[in-house]
Amino acid sequence: MSTPLPDHDQARRLLWQMVRIRRFEEKCVEMYSAQKIRGFMHLYIGEEAVATGVIDQLLPEDAIVATYREHGQALVRGVSANSIMAEMYGKVEGCARGRGGSMHLFDAKTRFCGGNAIVGGGLPLAIGLALADKMQNRKAVTVCFFGEGAVAEGEFHETLNLAGLWQLPVLFVCENNLYAMGTALRYTESKMEIASKGDGYGVANAVVDGMDVLAVNEAARKAIATTREGKPFLLECRTYRFRAHSMFDAEIYRSRDEVAEWKKRDPITMFFDAMKAAKVLSDSDLEAIETEVAKEVDESVAFAEAGTWEPVSDLTRFVYSEVTAS
């Protein structure tokens, strides 16, 4: 790893967040198999270093716009595991009162503006949040996560153009996991270098190894420094999804060898091994983290199980605001 060594606290924090995502999602799979969770569910396993490295650099006033593969972003941002698990159960205690599910996690307190399940749909929203911050002279930054599949959508180009034109404080984080659902990048993009597409719109950009949490963390630190001064930035994180696209994916479009090869670069083991070798973290740190996380995850299941169903009489609530316009 080329980036400077973190101190113990930072290293422990990054490892803890990645392990939280991994174990939480493993539990989600279990609960999905038990039919406690239904609908579409997209796992982030393999990509943990991206959300962890980026969100670690944010301040409370910053906003996040994410995709339907957003359990990791929500957890790292501080949306409680309890409220996320309850949401996936469809319980009223969920972070969207059971109206969104896995793909639509929301939390106004942490400015976590969703879970958008239209590919590319979150990008325009992100520049709008940034525009509001800019027009009101706030120093906040908006981070917009999207996959490389979104780069083929018109919204990516329209949005980058506007961000460059209006100099908006947005960090675009492209999670390039090489497959738009099951279609490889080479079948969908005429030019596969995604970061450099920012050049066409005057948006500064960089590429980073998305399996290396320290590298992501450092790249995000630099990018956000630019963004906080009011300039957009496009950060391409090259990563890989270890699991299927969703729970309904037979994975016929990629080879087992390819998956196995990428798993050798598991962001959690790679980071822990490096930190252990550098004597920043020890086995006991990892054990403690695993214990802590197991407790948090188990509690989230207990919380969701104990949760309640919103009465059907509330079905049409929240279509329009309940406060009367003054």
Add this chain to the structure above:
Amino acid sequence: MSTTDQPKKMTFRDAVREGIRDAMKKDACVFLMGEDVAHYGGCFAVSRGLLEEFGEERIRDTPLAESAFVGAGIGAALGGMRPIVEIMTCNFSLLALDQIMNTAASLLHMSGGQFNVPIVIRMATGGGKQLAAQHSHSLEGWYGHIPGIKVLTPATLEDGYGMLATALDDPDPVLIFENQTLYVMEGELPANPGPVDISSAKVRREGADVTILTYGASLPKSITATAKLEEEGIHAEVVDLRVLRPLDDATIMRSVAKTHRVLIVDEGWRSGGISAEINARIMEQAFYELDRPVQRVCAAEVPIPYAKHLEHAALPQVESIIAAVQNLVSSHHG
């Protein structure tokens, strides 16, 4: 020009502009963005002069990128601003339909009540100017299908001016459809104009023989038709729907119960249109009040053509409204 304590003669276009201007003066969070709104002065000259008065930050030209700038408006609304987004015509709004429907209309519900979207989207609608199929459609009824948004169709100067302020005060997305043939309509804006409600239909002309339910550009056509009908001794009541979502069922049913004969005039297409919805509600709520089957005058089911005589034939006209009313009130069942 500014609004005064005296009634003032102006066009519908001027009234809309005054509405925008007064809203911007009242609240620094209000801003206007869209294609050609600033340096060009607005495709329909609605925003002419506002750039000079409010500057580039608040009268904001956008690229031709409907999805991005409508989405940006939604994000800005979430961030505490009060954006007025102008889409040149509703035909182009289809390029932003994803943002309008999947984001603006859905966000509050999908987030369990956490993220309301106080955005106002204005767009021109309707035919009658020989602009052919990609600039002449009336899609307001379509938008009326979507829960989570409100759909307004101002057809008077008072509404052109006053609906905007109420829409901006609304915590949720409001779409305003301004029929492009109405911009040149002249009239008088009352003294000290203010916000108007965006929840009710209004009886624009009282009558006892037949009810015409209409909105937008078909409102003045219907009013003109009633003058001719009056000469024949037919007293038609004209209800201006004003708001297509939510529909004001009470006012509609009150008029139905009074006249027992109903004509719906809608510049949108007949099949699956707002006229069909209104008709269904009358069946559900006032069937036994009817003396005749409900009739409709709608746009012909064609992409609106360019040639003047064809376009004329495709849209509701004074003559077709008169004929439909005559048929409804005739002693023969038609």
